[in-house]
Amino acid sequence: MSALKIKKGATSHSAYNLRPTFSDVEERHTLAVLVENEPGVLARVIGLFSGRGYNIDSLTVAEVDHTGHLSRITIVTSGTPQVIEQIKAQLGRIVTVHDVHDLTVEGASVERELAMFKVSGTGDKRVEALRLADIFRARVVDSTLESFIFEITGAPDKIDAFADLMRPLGLSDVARTGVAALSRGE
Amino acid sequence: MIVQALIDQGVDTVFGYPGGAVLPIYDEVFQQNAIRHILVRHEQGAVHAAEGYARSTGKPGVVIVTSGPGATNAVTGLTDALMDSIPIIVLTGQVPTFMIGSDAFQEADTVGITRPCTKHNWLVKETDALSGVLHEAFHVATQGRPGPVLVDIPKDVQFATGTYMPPKPSVSHYQPKVKGDMEEITELVAAMEKAKKPVFYTGGGVINSGPAASQLLRELVKATGFPITSTLMGLGSYPASGQNWLGMLGMHGLYQANMAMHDCDLLINIGARFDDRITGRIDAFSPKSTKAHIDIDPSSINKVIKTDIPIVGDVGHVLEDILKVWKSRGRKTNSEAVAKWWQQIEEWKAIDCLKFTQTGKVIKPQHALVRLEELTRKHDRYICTEVGQHQMWAAQYLGFEDPNRWMTSGGLGTMGYGFPASIGVQMAHPDALVINVAGEASWLMNMQEMGTAVQYRLPVKQFILNNERLGMVRQWQELLHGERYSQSWSEALPDFVKLAEAFGAKGIICSDPDDLDDAIMEMITHDGPVIFDCLVEKHENCFPMIPSGKAHNEMLLGEAQTQGVIDSKGSVLV
Numbered sequence: 001m002s003a004l005k006i007k008k009g010a011t012s013h014s015a016y017n018l019r020p021t022f023s024d025v026e027e028r029h030t031l032a033v034l035v036e037n038e039p040g041v042l043a044r045v046i047g048l049f050s051g052r053g054y055n056i057d058s059l060t061v062a063e064v065d066h067t068g069h070l071s072r073i074t075i076v077t078s079g080t081p082q083v084i085e086q087i088k089a090q091l092g093r094i095v096t097v098h099d100v101h102d103l104t105v106e107g108a109s110v111e112r113e114l115a116m117f118k119v120s121g122t123g124d125k126r127v128e129a130l131r132l133a134d135i136f137r138a139r140v141v142d143s144t145l146e147s148f149i150f151e152i153t154g155a156p157d158k159i160d161a162f163a164d165l166m167r168p169l170g171l172s173d174v175a176r177t178g179v180a181a182l183s184r185g186e
Numbered sequence: 187m188i189v190q191a192l193i194d195q196g197v198d199t200v201f202g203y204p205g206g207a208v209l210p211i212y213d214e215v216f217q218q219n220a221i222r223h224i225l226v227r228h229e230q231g232a233v234h235a236a237e238g239y240a241r242s243t244g245k246p247g248v249v250i251v252t253s254g255p256g257a258t259n260a261v262t263g264l265t266d267a268l269m270d271s272i273p274i275i276v277l278t279g280q281v282p283t284f285m286i287g288s289d290a291f292q293e294a295d296t297v298g299i300t301r302p303c304t305k306h307n308w309l310v311k312e313t314d315a316l317s318g319v320l321h322e323a324f325h326v327a328t329q330g331r332p333g334p335v336l337v338d339i340p341k342d343v344q345f346a347t348g349t350y351m352p353p354k355p356s357v358s359h360y361q362p363k364v365k366g367d368m369e370e371i372t373e374l375v376a377a378m379e380k381a382k383k384p385v386f387y388t389g390g391g392v393i394n395s396g397p398a399a400s401q402l403l404r405e406l407v408k409a410t411g412f413p414i415t416s417t418l419m420g421l422g423s424y425p426a427s428g429q430n431w432l433g434m435l436g437m438h439g440l441y442q443a444n445m446a447m448h449d450c451d452l453l454i455n456i457g458a459r460f461d462d463r464i465t466g467r468i469d470a471f472s473p474k475s476t477k478a479h480i481d482i483d484p485s486s487i488n489k490v491i492k493t494d495i496p497i498v499g500d501v502g503h504v505l506e507d508i509l510k511v512w513k514s515r516g517r518k519t520n521s522e523a524v525a526k527w528w529q530q531i532e533e534w535k536a537i538d539c540l541k542f543t544q545t546g547k548v549i550k551p552q553h554a555l556v557r558l559e560e561l562t563r564k565h566d567r568y569i570c571t572e573v574g575q576h577q578m579w580a581a582q583y584l585g586f587e588d589p590n591r592w593m594t595s596g597g598l599g600t601m602g603y604g605f606p607a608s609i610g611v612q613m614a615h616p617d618a619l620v621i622n623v624a625g626e627a628s629w630l631m632n633m634q635e636m637g638t639a640v641q642y643r644l645p646v647k648q649f650i651l652n653n654e655r656l657g658m659v660r661q662w663q664e665l666l667h668g669e670r671y672s673q674s675w676s677e678a679l680p681d682f683v684k685l686a687e688a689f690g691a692k693g694i695i696c697s698d699p700d701d702l703d704d705a706i707m708e709m710i711t712h713d714g715p716v717i718f719d720c721l722v723e724k725h726e727n728c729f730p731m732i733p734s735g736k737a738h739n740e741m742l743l744g745e746a747q748t749q750g751v752i753d754s755k756g757s758v759l760v
């Protein structure tokens with residue numbers, strides 16, 4: 001057996017660590033996926049991401065064409081360029097997926113998200129929260145003597161920034177819808 | 187209605203197993219003669235049999251099983267068919283719609299369980315939708331990259347009457363692209379004209395594309411004079427006796443094939459997917475070549491290996507266009523350089539990496555296959571295999587002259603595949619010689635199908651290379667785990683001859699090399715199923731071998747041959 005020149009017990013030769021060597025710089029992409037609105041379609045898309053180890057940073061879904069039974073899934077994902085290409089190709093393989101658009105590379109696009117923040121506090125903090133909300137054009141949709149719920153729409157980073165400001169002022173609960181996005185122009 | 191849809195789709199054979207949730211379908215099956223139903227002994231067997239049927243005919247295989255355990259037993263077969271792109275339609279019974287979600291008896295979330303192991307699946311909740319879904323299921327299973335689909339049909343939907351719609355030219359939005367991009371094709375032809383060291387690397391896609399694709403491939407190889415190798419799944423698309431054949435490539439591929447892949451300057455992948463059993467270490471894979479990749483599935487391209495010339499399309503269509511363009515540009519190749527390339531390849535071939543010596547009184551598994559090849563070559567022959575060393579030896583030592591004659595579990599590596607697959611093949615080709623080259627351990631995994639073989643008088647030959655070991659596991663333990671043979675013995679094996687007789691079949695045992703030919707002849711000539719217990723050398727290793735994580739040129743040639751090779755080839759070998 002010595003002719004084989006494999007160290008006995010050299011278990012590092014795993015059959016399964018053969019990842020390809022493409023660029024490893026991660027990018028963030030927003031994908032718009034037009035799907036048939038059939039039961040299970042969301043499970044197919046999510047199962048693809050979990051089964052193949054892709055990231056989902058945000059996902060939204062709703063029917064957009066009632067007569068055509070089409071829903072639009074907006075997915076924000078991150079990965080190396082090769083992984084992003086794979087994600088698009090794999091999505092395209094799903095039989096009930098009609099179209100996959102990578103809004104990040106297909107020209108300019110607009111991204112919006114809606115969020116609600118519950119901020120509890122009294123005194124100066126409460127006043128400051130209201131003042132900042134005004135600057136961010138957040139609306140008060142509920143208030144008690146000790147709390148507000150703000151509603152804010154905007155690009156995800158604007159919402160992140162608002163969340164950062166609210167945290168020291170008594171932020172207690174957050175609900176975000178995830179990103180909806182459309183390409184600009186025609 | 188279900189049986190009508192199957193008939194209208196041209197189905198003549200289904201494999202299945204009844205149960206409460208499919209009784210209405212079985213009642214329909216009972217009252218007709220157009221479709222033959224084969225009662226298997228386990229639902230996994232039904233799916234593998236359907237795979238064997240599909241792979242040996244090019245037609246989709248059809249399976250009917252009941253809800254719950256019937257469906258879960260089908261999961262391995264579905265996954266196997268998905269990995270190897272085999273068109274299968276599985277119909278499962280389901281509890282009635284009004285009981286779904288109540289943990290009813292034999293309820294399972296079948297579409298949920300099988301979503302990741304089917305190309306697509308459906309739960310049909312209205313009888314009126316049933317025929318449309320069934321026709322769509324055939325369309326999806328067979329179009330584009332083929333694969334398994336599943337239709338889950340609740341019992342009340344089976345009982346109710348609805349309107350039947352006959353199949354019509356597809357209205358499906360699912361219409362995969364079959365024609366390749368002409369610009370890319372022209373770029374490939376230009377690369378072919380210049381290439382000094384080209385190689386065709388072909389795969390199961392050629393076979394899935396149909397017999398015409400194999401024919402076009404042969405024409406292209408002959409016209410260009412380029413060498414050709416194939417994956418395990420692609421064997422037979424180019425004949426093993428063909429002049430330009432290098433043999434199989436990959437982990438247990440032939441020396442000349444792997445060396446050609448490593449040193450080539452133009453690699454033309456036709457319907458293969460750069461599986462890790464093929465590429466070995468990715469960053470050392472074919473480092474000097476321009477890579478073209480023809481595949482009907484866009485997700486295969488750039489998944490593992492960066493491709494320079496990607497061509498999305500059906501192999502047959504693309505090959506036709508390649509030939510057309512190449513001819514119209516004057517049938518050019520760099521013939522002088524290619525001749526030199528062949529000289530190099532001949533040197534590699536001269537190493538004769540499959541050489542072995544049969545000495546003594548113990549049968550070498552390779553010898554058993556050489557004899558099997560010799561004695562069955564001229565027959566109308568179909569070969570199935572199980573999974574393990576015997577599978578790799580079968581791929582190495584048997585010659586495949588035509589497509590659709592080689593049924594093996596490639597992507598999933600499913601022990602227990604071969605025997606039921608051989609039943610499916612024999613159903614499709616009643617007069618052919620169907621042999622399953624098996625390991626004793628794999629064979630036991632679906633041995634219950636002996637009942638099926640005997641019931642339907644299917645003369646399948648179970649050629650078991652019995653090394654009393656989980657041989658492939660043992661080999662890895664020897665090479666990579668310090669010879670610690672953990673759980674890789676086949677203990678308490680049955681007496682295979684008695685086992686065959688217990689089922690009413692014939693059993694043959696052979697342990698002496700001198701008796702082998704006679705015993706094989708006895709197997710071939712017996713008109714009925716045979717279990718052939720071929721007792722072989724217990725510690726034989728399968729070579730050549732690219733240890734995982736190694737490059738093609740770091741191949742191990744085996745105990746006996748390593749010394750001579752190191753002398754002539756110097757440093758290329760580990």
Ligand SMILES: Cc1ncc(C[n+]2csc(CCOP(=O)(O)OP(=O)(O)O)c2C)c(N)n1
Pocket residue numbers: 572573574575576577599600601602624625626627628629651653655656657658659
């Ligand atoms: C269902 C399943 N379980 C486990 C394995 C792992 N495995 C691969 S080869 C092998 C041994 C096969 O033994 P045998 O059928 O006797 O074939 P041999 O290698 O001895 O020729 C095993 C356990 C597998 N491929 N499939």
Ligand SMILES: [Mg+2]
Pocket residue numbers: 574625626627651652653654655656657676
């Ligand atoms: Mg064995």
